[in-house]
Amino acid sequence: MANTPQAKKRIRRNNARAEVNGARVSRIRTFLKKVELALTSGDKSAAAAALAAAQPELMRGVSKGVLHKNTASRKFARLTKRVSALG
16 A cells, blocks of 8 residues: 555546546547447448547547557558448
8 A cells, every 4th residue: 555645646646547548448439339330230421420520539539648649540540441441
């Protein structure tokens, strides 16, 4: 257990940040699942709309530090490729 006031504060702060970051990652996953659902249904217009909504969420995750830039770019590129292949 932490002994110093500084260490106790860090534990409180880390727990608070973990909660916020977990919510952010969960929100991003929800947007990605909407794209996946539209892809499996085969609806290209719905998939394109869901992808357009997911892209800013991915980039927001990058700017907030919960996702690495290359991870977000890779996910977006792969989804874009799948949506364009629906045609």
